[in-house]
Amino acid sequence: MLIGSIIGWEVGQDDLFNPQSPRNRDDCLEPFRVLKAQALACGIELHTLDVIHSQGKEPDFNLYIESIPLITQGQGKNYLIRFETELTVQANADAVYLQQFDGIFTWDKNLLEANPQSLISLGLAKAKLHAMTIPNPLPAEFSPHQVVNLGFSARPQFCILIASNRHANRRDERELYSERVKAIRWFETNAPSDFVLYGHGWKVPQKRFGMLGKMRYRLAKVPPFLMGKAVFPSYGGPVNSKFTALSQARFSICFENARDIRGYLTEKIFDCLFAGCVPIYWGDPEVEKAIPKNCFIDFRQFQSYGALYSFLKDLSAEDYQAYQIAGQQFLASPQFQGFSSAAFAQKIIASIQHDFALT
Known part of the structure; x- marks a missing residue:
């Protein structure tokens, strides 16, 4: 042995x-x-x-x-x-x-x-x-034969983001921790009723790398504390189950910790697909080689968050369900088994x- x-x-x-x-x-x-x-x-x-x-x-x-x-x-x-x-x-x-x-x-x-x-x-x-x-472990609630909450009507939340408030541990233009914060701030400013932030650590400002970053973080904590305001107004707290949260949302901002690193494809996009939530993805530059492009929305196709939001709002019920069904078919296929x-x-x-x- x-x-x-x-x-x-x-x-x-x-x-x-x-x-x-x-x-x-x-x-x-x-x-x-x-x-x-x-x-x-x-x-x-x-x-x-x-x-x-x-x-x-x-x-x-x-x-x-x-x-x-x-x-x-x-x-x-x-x-x-x-x-x-x-x-x-x-x-x-x-x-x-x-x-x-x-x-x-x-x-x-x-x-x-x-x-x-x-x-x-x-x-x-x-x-x-x-x-x-x-x-990528299959959630107990997942069924390969049926999309969870098919369509718009069973999903009361428009768009969510699930992540912890963290930072990269080296300076690198490929990091996406700060890009998540940009997404959060855009929705809080422009579409607050259509967005909820979930995860750990968002009662304080954005975590930052390095001595200068730590100083900026400490200074940013002061105004919200003195004014008694939430740092991130969209924050809905941590989730007990990602599957439950994602199954209630139409879309999810699904950014990896870093972009443009070939092969770096984590659980984030799979979590969305399991729950029938359409992921808005940014990360692996070759994601389409692993997951069919009709399963997700590629954030790289949009020049701004405003353009992305307009696309999401204009998406028909039929086109939305097509994304969901494509995701379910991928998860039931041999292509997923490699993950x-x-x-x-x-x-x-x-x-x-x-x-x-x-x-």
């Missing part, structure tokens, strides 16, 4: 595999339960590192969830599951850090498709890189089996 550890989950104690974990919001931990089950079926035992050590064992390999300092040099093979971009997790662009791993699972097409010479300059071998998509928890687990297990000559 091969033994593997998971590193990077704060709680430990196999909490990553616990469906009752308080951190399992919207069943976001399902991919790791599937990974554990598929691993066991292939003769591989998976636990968080603390559980393995409590059993007096040492792992044959370690799976790091996102980039944290390596703590297992010389203790089995080390793999990195690289979920985020370097704008959010800066170590993801650190060649010295990446060189420490025996394998890297990533969605990053620029890295995966780089020519061997470019990889050599980074100190990486092509064989170390494994293509991966960010997994499932099962595909995520299969990719990781197959690579580990190959490295340990188990196949």
